[in-house]
Amino acid sequence: MARRWNLPAIAMAASALTLTMLAVLPALAAEVAPAAEAAPPDADLWSMLFVFALSTFIGIGVIGRVSRLLHTPLMSLTNAISAIAVVGSILVTGSDYPVEIRMLGAIALFASMTNIVSGFLITDRMLKMFKTPTPPKTPAPAATPPDGGAR
């Protein structure tokens, strides 16, 4: 049977596209409209892209090493970490902004808080279940030599 188009793939493509836009358009735009009329100091796009790229490398490296045993807790842990959106929510809710805007922020804050609390708690709850039969003795070196070789 021929391949059928399916949505997740489309969605992925779309998000890839969006991210590329994110990277390239501002550069072009900056070219088209040089130094927008006294705008806020344009946040440093390239710093952010560097930070993004480097964190992605770290993520790939670190996640690839997570024990298979713990993939379910890992999902809930990253879930809790993605609630970092709380930072934005706090800024929007707590600043001196119009009420309607702060309301949106409050809902976002509520949602993120829920994720933080439930995410970390359930991860810990799951991890507590992983037990070894005997208390895990780390194989201690035969006896650490006293300061090996300072004569």
Place this chain on the structure above:
Amino acid sequence: MARRWNLPAIAMAASALTLTMLAVLPALAAEVAPAAEAAPPDADLWSMLFVFALSTFIGIGVIGRVSRLLHTPLMSLTNAISAIAVVGSILVTGSDYPVEIRMLGAIALFASMTNIVSGFLITDRMLKMFKTPTPPKTPAPAATPPDGGAR
């Protein structure tokens, strides 16, 4: 015998100190002298620190996994990579700066170029020596199934 002070340790401590200064002083200084008189847009210290911290994490993760077989080539490869100072050298040498300054840049460029060329070449020369007895056949999966399961 009592521990003796030794220089590498001192040097390490000093460089740690210097880096800490690097991190903290500007912040304080910014406080003391808010918005220096129409200075160049102060490079974003915090972006740079993020990039530094993240790259260090990556470095630790990646270097820790390098095969022991290859530690000597690794040393010469990182050596070549540290010649990235070439970027600064080019900027100093090639810009429209006073001659004495460009002269310093040219020496730096010469030094970095030497490192780049010799570093990559010698690494490759060493790596070429590492041979398997038979041409390395990657264990191919018994026969890749035709597109596993698209019905």
Place this chain on the structure above:
Amino acid sequence: MMHSIVQFAYLVASALFILALYWMNDPKTARRGVVSGAVAMGIAVLSTWALPQVVHHLWLIIAAVAGVAVGIPLSRVSLTAVPQRTALSHAFGGLAAGLVGTAKYYLWVGEGPEQLTTLRMIAIVAEIILGFLTFTGSLLAAGKLQGISWIPQRPVTFKGQNFMNLGLLGIAVALGVLLVVQPTGPWSAYAFPVIIVLALLFGVLLIIPIGGADMPTVISILNAYAGLSAVAMGFVLDNKLLIVAGALDGSSGFILSLIMCRAMNRSFTNVLFGGFGQIAAPVAGAEVRQYKSETIESATQVLEQASLVVIIPGYGMAVAQAQHRVRELYDQLVRRGITVKFAIHPVAGRMPGHMNVLLAEANIPYTDLVEMDDINRDMPQCDVALVIGANDVVNPAARNQKDSPIYGMPIIEADKARTVYAIKRSKNPGFAGIDNDLYFQDRTYMLFGDAKAVVGELVKSLAGDSGH
């Protein structure tokens, strides 16, 4: 000054998040990872709160307390409900990102057009599209997984569906581009909410055609989207901590879905395009073959004589919530000096690592949970392979039947054991919808019934034996 302190706090929090994930590489250090993550989050919250621009505290406190109040019960769900909780949580994450993006947009519209720089607008558009589609998509996924009655469980497909959806997304993106180019045109007041509506709609349409069984992979992708929307928020707010944490989350989601795909020997596209979750067509034209059913008593006797028993749990054990019974069985067998190992297939169940958590919940030491490749070496020495509600992960067709949809998937080689007992409720196939030769082979005996009940009877029978 405060600004620098907060930036420093963000840097520390980023490092702690990385360490949190790093420590998950070993069950021994994993709880330290959770602590590290929680501390990082605490630092992030408190230092943000301490910023001078945060001046209204009442709402913050109310929203935070409400969040905690809802979060605590959500963390107490039973372990079988973990997939839906995760999905729900992604929904919340997406919602938060979408709302912050919306708030920022209207705020900047109010403050004046020069605030809407190109970078900000692109990031906002990315944030709200990703955020809101994650919101409805995950909500629907959670509903499907929870089995809420008015949500169709079966995949809903219709002709032209994909083109329609693609069209919708295309419109949303096109509007987004317009907004970026001209953030304050007269029509932009309309364009922005339209994008939101389209994203919400798209999230629903994204999940409708996916069967319950492919859900875990999709949830993992949604996890990645939630992470990416946090990244986008980081670009909007010029906040590196958001970028770091979001990127960690995003890569985690993508890698986990890749791992699942690999363990099913399906390409990423195949999962997304293959329509696995759809109509499991009954295998036509096959001769009707015979299962050998067996009684609890004789199974008990064989088990008692074994010296190595390998238990292979699968999705059936999870739905039947049989893990505590399995623990009792384990105890009974171990008491008799029998070596008992659990063979854990990477995609047994419906979530990566699903079996591990369940068995850990029942206090089975994780050192007895053996990964597929390791246990397969021992299978020829295995006296009894006890398959509890697993099906696809022990199907030898994956090894020797070229035309099978699961051909090439690595399996647990239960068929190499001296005797196989298989617990399931009926003659129905598993997730992949195909017959399993294992059940027809000479040395396999079926124990029909609910996993919890059957294992319970086995335990009782063994206990009775040892009693007299």
Place this chain on the structure above:
Amino acid sequence: MMHSIVQFAYLVASALFILALYWMNDPKTARRGVVSGAVAMGIAVLSTWALPQVVHHLWLIIAAVAGVAVGIPLSRVSLTAVPQRTALSHAFGGLAAGLVGTAKYYLWVGEGPEQLTTLRMIAIVAEIILGFLTFTGSLLAAGKLQGISWIPQRPVTFKGQNFMNLGLLGIAVALGVLLVVQPTGPWSAYAFPVIIVLALLFGVLLIIPIGGADMPTVISILNAYAGLSAVAMGFVLDNKLLIVAGALDGSSGFILSLIMCRAMNRSFTNVLFGGFGQIAAPVAGAEVRQYKSETIESATQVLEQASLVVIIPGYGMAVAQAQHRVRELYDQLVRRGITVKFAIHPVAGRMPGHMNVLLAEANIPYTDLVEMDDINRDMPQCDVALVIGANDVVNPAARNQKDSPIYGMPIIEADKARTVYAIKRSKNPGFAGIDNDLYFQDRTYMLFGDAKAVVGELVKSLAGDSGH
């Protein structure tokens, strides 16, 4: 526009540098790593050169060509000279960083004091101190390793040395702080060059008290410093690529020196404080024990009868340049159907991975180079352990002599083999300056002589045997 393209190129180059190091995890992909690194460097050079502010091309071309002209011969040095080449190269790296920092400072002084922001000044001071101390330190280290006659090989120490050095460094740092606080005071024209001179001096003083044998660890630390000075340059120029590459380099240097320390079972501080490279006091008060010397002929006979021969190379093989003879020996033995393995201790020789490169140079397949932990499992089955110029790494005192300076260091357990032949020139001890019980045990026979000569004779003798 150009700016964005260059930034993008820098991002790509950063990723390629990371991949370059990542690919070093396996000899199969390692050359791809070099290509990736070289491409990244090419991108970095060309895109920088393409920046609009780069207007003078002649000097660039001259300097680059000169660099290439010197670099090519430097890459052709013999493998035993690799440590000095590496040190020399660090010297160049440090010099480049220091000069760029100096140039930038004077440039900004000329352009006006408002250019000398606090951040820039701190970074410049860090860059020049690190850069120039790396320069002279590495230069001296290279000279010591090369054995240049007018450079003292033995560690030079004197009373109060450290306090003097600390004082010098303190003055340099204090001046640096002054410069940061008041970048254009009337005295700053003097302070800056004084800092440079102090850093140059400090580099020399840093290396003088270190013996040739601890050099590899110190070189690795200097590598880290070279990386850190590149990082500082990144802060000066607001260039993330420099920060990334420098940080990679810095962590590599620190980790390699840590690995060396661990393999010697010495703490970092112990290496730096322990004075290992100093006077190797002759072991006093020990009864004079007897070595059993043996002839080439009888060794040949025993080797011919063996079925597993483990060759343990050490520093002696490296200085004797015996690797090609060893390859011939390997061929002779393998031709007889004897299994030959090489036992590679992580700190055998004078550089991490030293033995691997030498043996690889002699075309010995790297699959026969076995790491310490793996080979130790096979040692009891080993018929002949042939120790070629190794000493400390096979010293059983590390295992069973609590008061030995190398106690606790993991070793290759040659003493467990059925027979041991040891090739060395004399009765002198190895790097750690202590006697080796292995040479006195019953089953050990010495083959005194230069490694290259002795192995050559073994080969001739074996070839003669197979000839008739």
